Amino acid sequence: MRKHSAILFGVAASVALFAAANAAQAQDKVIRIGGLFAMSGPGSYFGVQDKQGIELAIEQLNKTGVNGYRFEVQYEDSACSPLPATQAAKRLLEQYKPDVVLGEECSDATLAIMPLMEQAKVPLLNAGSSSIKVTDPGNPWTFRIMPNEVMQGVDIATNAYKRLNARTAVLLYENTNAGIGNAKVFGDTFKSLGGQILADIGFGRDVNDFTAIATRIAGLGKVDVIPTYTLEGQGLRITQALAQAGVTKGGGGQSIQLGTIWLPFGFEQKAGKAALGYVRIVQFDPTDKRDVVQNFIRSFKAKYNQEPTHINAHAFDQILVVADVIRRGGKDSQSIRDIMATTKDFSGVTGSVEFDKTNQNTKMDTIHYMETLPDLSWKALGWN
Amino acid sequence: MLTVVLQQGINGIVFGSLYVLVALGLTLIYGVLVQINFAHADVVTIGAFAAYFFTFAFGGNYLISIGIALMAGAALGWLVNAAIFAPLRERGNELLPLIATIGVSILLQNAMLLWFGPIPYAFDSPYSNKVIRLWGGTFITLQNLIIVVVSALTIALLYAFMKFTFMGKALRAVSQDRETAGLMGVNPNQLIMLTFVIASALAGMGGAMLGPILVLTPFAGTTVIVKAFAIVIIGGFGNVEGTIIAGLVVGLIESYTTQFVNPGLTDIVVFTLLLLMLALRPTGLIAEKREENV
Numbered sequence: 056m057r058k059h060s061a062i063l064f065g066v067a068a069s070v071a072l073f074a075a076a077n078a079a080q081a082q083d084k085v086i087r088i089g090g091l092f093a094m095s096g097p098g099s100y101f102g103v104q105d106k107q108g109i110e111l112a113i114e115q116l117n118k119t120g121v122n123g124y125r126f127e128v129q130y131e132d133s134a135c136s137p138l139p140a141t142q143a144a145k146r147l148l149e150q151y152k153p154d155v156v157l158g159e160e161c162s163d164a165t166l167a168i169m170p171l172m173e174q175a176k177v178p179l180l181n182a183g184s185s186s187i188k189v190t191d192p193g194n195p196w197t198f199r200i201m202p203n204e205v206m207q208g209v210d211i212a213t214n215a216y217k218r219l220n221a222r223t224a225v226l227l228y229e230n231t232n233a234g235i236g237n238a239k240v241f242g243d244t245f246k247s248l249g250g251q252i253l254a255d256i257g258f259g260r261d262v263n264d265f266t267a268i269a270t271r272i273a274g275l276g277k278v279d280v281i282p283t284y285t286l287e288g289q290g291l292r293i294t295q296a297l298a299q300a301g302v303t304k305g306g307g308g309q310s311i312q313l314g315t316i317w318l319p320f321g322f323e324q325k326a327g328k329a330a331l332g333y334v335r336i337v338q339f340d341p342t343d344k345r346d347v348v349q350n351f352i353r354s355f356k357a358k359y360n361q362e363p364t365h366i367n368a369h370a371f372d373q374i375l376v377v378a379d380v381i382r383r384g385g386k387d388s389q390s391i392r393d394i395m396a397t398t399k400d401f402s403g404v405t406g407s408v409e410f411d412k413t414n415q416n417t418k419m420d421t422i423h424y425m426e427t428l429p430d431l432s433w434k435a436l437g438w439n
Numbered sequence: 440m441l442t443v444v445l446q447q448g449i450n451g452i453v454f455g456s457l458y459v460l461v462a463l464g465l466t467l468i469y470g471v472l473v474q475i476n477f478a479h480a481d482v483v484t485i486g487a488f489a490a491y492f493f494t495f496a497f498g499g500n501y502l503i504s505i506g507i508a509l510m511a512g513a514a515l516g517w518l519v520n521a522a523i524f525a526p527l528r529e530r531g532n533e534l535l536p537l538i539a540t541i542g543v544s545i546l547l548q549n550a551m552l553l554w555f556g557p558i559p560y561a562f563d564s565p566y567s568n569k570v571i572r573l574w575g576g577t578f579i580t581l582q583n584l585i586i587v588v589v590s591a592l593t594i595a596l597l598y599a600f601m602k603f604t605f606m607g608k609a610l611r612a613v614s615q616d617r618e619t620a621g622l623m624g625v626n627p628n629q630l631i632m633l634t635f636v637i638a639s640a641l642a643g644m645g646g647a648m649l650g651p652i653l654v655l656t657p658f659a660g661t662t663v664i665v666k667a668f669a670i671v672i673i674g675g676f677g678n679v680e681g682t683i684i685a686g687l688v689v690g691l692i693e694s695y696t697t698q699f700v701n702p703g704l705t706d707i708v709v710f711t712l713l714l715l716m717l718a719l720r721p722t723g724l725i726a727e728k729r730e731e732n733v
């Protein structure tokens with residue numbers, strides 16, 4: 056009898072231990088996400104807004120979990136610049152050991168961290184870098200959900216030529232991989248259509264005063280469009296300087312500034328009347344009636360008491376893409392990479408995602424054109 | 440073409456005036472203390488934020504905000520010198536205050552990042568978009584005209600203070616020989632404090648006028664300070680007149696390089712000039728004995 060009781064006790068204890076171990080394992084089923092974003096320096100507005108989008112998505116997903124997993128995220132300041140990005144990526148990989156990494160926004164920083172991710176065999180999901188080099192040649196571990204500089208540049212140049220009837224342009228860009236690359240694609244496409252590039256003006260991120268550049272453009276005669284590739288801060292000053300020099304519509308001139316995904320919502324309010332007539336593309340159209348968009352806007356406003364920007368939106372989508380992969384069986388870096396590569400017909404806040412063999416999203420519905428109106432609101436142009 | 444040349448000349452003088460305001464503070468501190476102040480850039484930024492919040496959060500007048508920024512800079516200069524630099528100087532090690540300026544710079548930048556956030560502020564003075572048309576199609580915004588006038592007045596006042604007042608003469612005496620000046624009844628510590636206050640006040644005022652031009656973030660001042668250091672070296676370390684001339688020359692070089700060469704090459708041109716000065720005329724544009732500089 057005593058022997059029988061001992062066996063029963065042993066079995067019960069084993070079951071209890073097994074159950075406890077299982078429970079602990081269930082609690083430990085975590086997808087560890089690394090966030091490499093600029094938290095300091097001129098690109099830090101990216102990091103602040105990326106973090107908001109990510110936190111919102113994770114908060115929503117962790118209420119129920121996905122396939123038994125919950126999500127954790129750790130951020131490192133990659134500063135929108137190659138050297139700090141490399142150091143931050145090393146810290147993240149060595150100390151946090153993430154299953155997947157999100158970031159960076161700036162192409163130079165993304166290009167710097169890509170080899171580290173490949174070496175560590177951790178997938179990198181990018182939503183903000185436009186340089187073609189990120190995916191071409193790229194590497195098998197890097198994915199991008201935003202349109203690259205070629206997709207954007209060809210589209211903007213074609214629309215400038217055909218819809219705005221532009222025949223002359225001045226290229227304004229920061230001297231970075233993304234700035235130079237975007238401007239080159241625009242210039243090549245515009246010229247191939249029959250347009251003329253009157254000036255090709257690159258500048259460093261430390262330039263503050265754009266009056267001299269605006270003066271030079273004012274002396275060039277009739278300029279139809281001025282595609283501009285800069286971060287928000289310099290973008291503001293360029294727009295104001297061009298208006299003061301009487302070049303753009305905001306200053307009584309005829310030129311139309313063309314902008315890219317780099318500028319967040321609210322740019323018009325900061326730039327003031329100088330932004331009148333500015334045509335630019337954004338990744339997120341808040342007038343889009345799809346549920347995923349409207350639900351995102353509602354929940355974002357509820358959490359942060361402010362309107363979401365496209366940077367918030369693409370960060371939110373990054374987490375949704377990861378969650379979609381986990382839902383389809385992803386559980387570690389290798390399986391996340393393999394399943395992510397097969398993503399098709401994913402519908403997020405910014406648009407659709409379907410990766411080609413270089414891991415570039417092929418969908419163009421993430422490009423939304425908008426124009427700044429006299430009251431500094433904007434209208435969607437519906438060109439895509 | 441003449442219009443463009445004249446316009447770029449105006450642009451260069453405007454930005455050169457701002458460079459002078461920032462660089463003068465650096466040169467004053469160097470002249471008296473033989474010390475480089477790496478935190479000077481952050482006083483510029485704080486001046487810009489002081490003017491911004493006075494104008495937009497409290498609905499104040501932009502012109503008055505320049506005075507507010509001046510006072511904010513002066514107060515910060517007094518505080519930092521009294522709390523950090525002066526005690527370190529008393530230990531007799533010249534390296535400690537220099538390193539401390541780097542520490543103060545990082546501390547101020549991160550404090551501003553915490554308080555003001557990283558997203559650029561749109562600091563538009565009510566005069567930024569008021570354009571005054573000049574001869575031959577050239578123009579200047581009212582904001583830029585204010586910059587030139589305020590800078591010129593400030594430089595004239597500073598010059599008069601240094602040349603004609605007792606305190607100014609005492610400051611120059613301390614810069615020439617601190618110990619002898621002390622024996623003559625001048626309190627060197629008080630005058631060092633005065634130097635920090637004046638230099639920081641100039642930086643704060645420069646910040647208020649740079650605010651509508653700069654991309655206003657907690658790191659705004661750092662984009663100007665490298666150029667200001669170059670100006671101080673080109674003008675002759677510690678030489679006020681040289682700094683004024685060098686500031687205007689650098690402003691003009693930047694404008695004309697943008698027009699006739701390439702905007703991406705402005706830094707290369709300015710720093711090539713700096714290297715040439717160091718190689719050929721290390722005493723700066725206006726060569727004087729260092730003891731007589733301030």
